[in-house]
Amino acid sequence: MRRVKSNFIVILLIISSLLISACGIRGNSDFNYMQERNIMKVTIQSTRDKSYKFTVTDKDVINDIYSILSSASVVEEKSTLDPDYTLEIYESPTEFKTFNYVAGLDKKDGANLYNDDNKYIVSKRLDNDIIKNFANIRKPIDFEYVYYTSILSCIDKYVSSNKDAGNVGVNISNDNMAARFQISTEIEEFKKKVNKLKSVTFM
Template identity: 40%
Template sequence: MRKKSLLLIGIFVIIASLLSSCNQIDSAKVKLGLKNKDFQYIKQGKVKKVVIQNSRDSGYKFVVTNPVAISELYDILSDAKPVNSKTSLDPDYIFSLYEDSNKVYQQFDYVVGLDKKDGGNLYSKDKYYIVPNRIDNDILNNFQDLRTPKDFNKLYYTFINQCIDKYRADTKNNNKSIGININDDVEVAKYIFSSDLDDFQKSLPSNVKLLKNSNDACDVKETITTTGYKAAGYADEYRYNNISYDSIYKSIVDFYDNTTKETKEYYVIARYKNGWNINISDKKSSDF
């Protein structure tokens, strides 16, 4: 009996030592700015619901009520690094933390990916944090519809540039500025992220820019409208995963010259076979 008592005491001492060590490590991280105590209210059970709203597609809103998932969000947010400024990029999601079904306890804007200038990618009116990609990997990727399609960026931004090249060659409008309008491309809005747009803008020549608003001034406006993605065996269903031999992406791209009031329209069909083969035509084919 005495041996069992000593064993239990030893176990309790070890557990207490481990907990003490963990607390000391957490305190050190807080002092170094690598951890924070700002989200203790989540740990205390004050958050009953988290609503995740895509900022570009109002139709994509997800509600999290599972206590395990909310606890996982606490673990991620408590490891966020507090900083003094926020990213200059537009938010990709809005996180609303509800105290009950109707009362918002706190709300944050969130930018997917880390800011290259160390600005906070999760922020409220007066709090800014750098949050690792665990929100993307552990939270957002649990929603199938939010997973970015394979090769999406490579395909999408490539054909936008190719359409510009074709338009300039067809119209000889080499000197006019072009504004790219993807704000109304609702079919893929949920897959467009600010960090990707920033990288794309930096790759463009000086007389081509992404329009922040659809009606921003430019000589020629290029508007992209995705009409669908048809995968093998699914005649009319839009599918963005499981790319196969017969996978097809389709889009209509309009160029509107604000000076001449002329419109030039292109039809884009991209087929996948060991890579994307993009075809751009000013005539609508029978298989569009």
């Protein structure tokens, strides 16, 4: 009986370790310095529009950011998508840590917050509670529909009316007016839809 119990415990430990490996280590102590030391500010900047940046100095908001980051899961692989924002945590004007952040990412798609040393899956609260709450970074109403769907509709009409025009390339990376509102997950969906159109290629 003792041997059966021992084997059962071993099996449970193996299952637990497999689950932890598959899901990542939930929660971490990597951001404890945000509580232990006086963080002067956190900056979040769009990677597509360098002028689009905001700075957090409010202690309550910084504590909220700490809460979100400290509950993040540590994982091995980062997302293959381009980062949407650069997040910097300042202890002093010359001491800061920098992370890349991919907005709106599903947990199964890898780390959405990372740098050269660490990779984390961070709750979408960073999107919903922090980034989207800053008035100057809120997207226009129905941006996804107005922007992406309108482009698709125009391309479709153009291709239908110009059947001998040859291959059409679509490049939105230089659209400076919309750059600050573009995020990689939406661009990826748009890319898939573009590439389904006949004689059209996403560039």
